[in-house]
Amino acid sequence: MVSFVLPEELQMLRDNLRRYVDNEMIPVEMESVDGDEFRPGFQTRFQDGMKKLGLWMMDVPEEFGGPGLGLLAKSVVWSELGRTIAIPAREDQITGPTVRSILYSLQGEMREKYLLPVLRGEKRxxxxxxxxxxxxxxxxxxxxxxxxxxxxxxxxxxxxxxxxxxxxxxxxxxxxxxxxxxxxxxxxxxxxxxxxxxxxxxxxxxxxxxxxxxxxxxxxxxxxxxxxGGEGKGFTLAQKWLGAGRVKHGARAIGVAERALEMATSYAKQRVTFGKPLSDRQGIQWKLADMYMELEVGRLLVWRAASLIDEGQEARVEAYHCKYYCDEMAFRAIDTCMQIHGGLGLMKDMPIERMWRQQRSYRITEGASEVMRTVIARHVLKAF
Ligand SMILES: Cc1cc2nc3c(=O)[nH]c(=O)nc-3n(C[C@H](O)[C@H](O)[C@H](O)COP(=O)(O)OP(=O)(O)OC[C@H]3O[C@@H](n4cnc5c(N)ncnc54)[C@H](O)[C@@H]3O)c2cc1C
Structure with missing residues (x-):
């Protein structure tokens, strides 16, 4: 059943990972990445960190050597990692191979030739x-x-x-x-x-x-x-993988929005204009209140979709909610964070503009927001 509180073991996982992100990743996030690549040394360093936290191969099923995390647990991880830009866009570069479900359906020689070498890190x-x-x-x-x-x-x-x-x-x-x-x-x-x-x-x-x-x-x-998977089955196979990916988008966006709220609040308390901190102004307070409320809504959407999927229930529309609502919400959040920082928010030596650019792209890639809404609208027109 869907819960509004994370189970204790996932709270512990979240707290441990948050400590790692805060202490080991955020302090170096402006120097660890160049374009879509890690700068030398950082990938191994973060991979070692993930191994210590028991998150190595986290996206791989237990029968193939993964730690057997459910989608709710993985969502917690993606959200925490979403708080930093220390990793290029794909988290699997530090948490081990992510194999699309298509490859898990392989058998015999094809499994040996394609699936297993990817899991061992020998092929991409x-x-x-x-x-x-x-x-x-x-x-x-x-x-x-x-x-x-x-x-x-x-x-x-x-x-x-x-x-x-x-x-x-x-x-x-x-x-x-x-x-x-x-x-x-x-x-x-x-x-x-x-x-x-x-x-x-x-x-x-x-x-x-x-x-x-x-x-x-x-x-x-x-x-x-x-x-x-047989002739004509490709689309179904691809859609299956893209479905789980929609929850991942939502989870990662939660991290982006949370970091945006942290940065925006902290700056609003420090920055004084016209004799008062920004945080004393109602115009700024309302922005922060909206960011916070939307973040909490998004989090519940992600936890619900992930919990339903973990329980083996149908959650197609709920997964669409995650991708659409959370990717849009996180973009609003990082954009508001940028606005509250004024000119500082535009500076290249701050993480905000990179988070902004990255989050902007998620409104288009792996299913643009309009496509998500179209599917949700189809559901609404049937259900109401
Ligand atoms: C950095 C990056 C990495 C990518 N990686 C991969 C990859 O590894 N593999 C891969 O296969 N693809 C990849 N893509 C492709 C990506 O998934 C597509 O760009 C995305 O699906 C949108 O397709 P499109 O660019 O052709 O836009 P279009 O389909 O042309 O859409 C243009 C705009 O019109 C809107 N639109 C379209 N149809 C409708 C409609 N019916 N009603 C209302 N609005 C509509 C869309 O939402 C969008 O805003 C990648 C793209 C980028 C930018």
Whole structure:
């Protein structure tokens, strides 16, 4: 059942991790990252910290060597790590491999070749779905996979693919029947990046520092055994992973909003204008009150969705609430924090502007806010 208070063991986990973030990460957060990479030494240092806290491989199921954390526990971790910008956008760089659920469905030789090396840290994978003409609406993708004997021949272009340049293989979404679209027309293939016909194209520069890639596929021959989950099942497999990712977005956003509130409150108490601290002004107090209240609402949404999923209950719409509400709420929070800091909030030697840029991007990536609202609206129109 959903609770308004965290179980005692998760409160302890949160407190221990908060101490680590406050003492070991926040003091070095302005120097630990360069673009989308760690500066030398920091990744190992933080990984060691996570190992000591029992959080190494936290996103890996127990049967594959992970600590067996549920989604509520993981949400607590993502929220705490969300309070700092000491890590480039992906927390898995310090908490061990995050494997999309697609790979856990592999069996036999495919499991040996793809899943296990990723879990051991020997191979890296990227997820290639977005295309120039298919972002929010991936079912309209133009990349095709055509069966040819015991192979598929794949042609198309993928865009904005994170980590493609360092990946050994990609989890590629391609249309096996364009007329069916999301209803059985999209399939998932595992494609080695060194397969003839796979080329890295443009590398994009983003305002957050992430540098995703374009991937061009020209007559790429992939063995039929590299089709995952059967023809036409790709979309369902991808959506399953993206569903858990929506709760993660919400959880991380809670951390961003909490840090924004901490910084905004602390500065408002110190900064004196017209003879009084900002915190004495009702205009500023109301901003802080709204930030706090919205943060608490978001936290409950995340705990509810995570608890329902941990209990094996249906929580599709609740997961959408997390991504939409919390990513928007955290952006409002960091934006208000920036406003309260005045010119100081715009300075590059403060964490605020980087948190602002990063949080702005989450309103677009992995499901833009408008798409989240569309799904929620569909639910509302049915339910009321
Ligand atoms: C840094 C970065 C990393 C990424 N990494 C990956 C990756 O690893 N793998 C991958 O596959 N993709 C990746 N993406 C792609 C990302 O998921 C897409 O950019 C995102 O899904 C939005 O698609 P789009 O850019 O084509 O926007 P569009 O789909 O063109 O949407 C444009 C705008 O219109 C809105 N909109 C669209 N449809 C509607 C509608 N029906 N009603 C109202 N509004 C609508 C959208 O919400 C958005 O605001 C990445 C993107 C970035 C920027």
């Amino acid at each position: 994978a990227c997820f290639a779905q977005t295309e120039p003409d298919a972002g929010s609406d991936p079912a309209s993708m133009r990349t095709t996979a055509v069966r040819d004997g015991d192979h598929y021949v794949i042609n198309g272009v993928k865009r904005y693919i994170t980590g493609a340049g360092k990946s050994d293989f990609m989890q590629l979404m391609a249309a096996t029947d364009r007329s069916l679209g999301s209803r059985g027309g999209i399939s998932c293939f595992l494609v080695d990046m060194n397969t003839p016909g796979v080329k890295l194209g443009a590398r994009y520069q983003t305002m957050m520092g992430d540098r995703p890639w374009e991937i061009v596929l020209e007559d790429v021959r992939v063995p039929a055994s590299h089709l995952v």
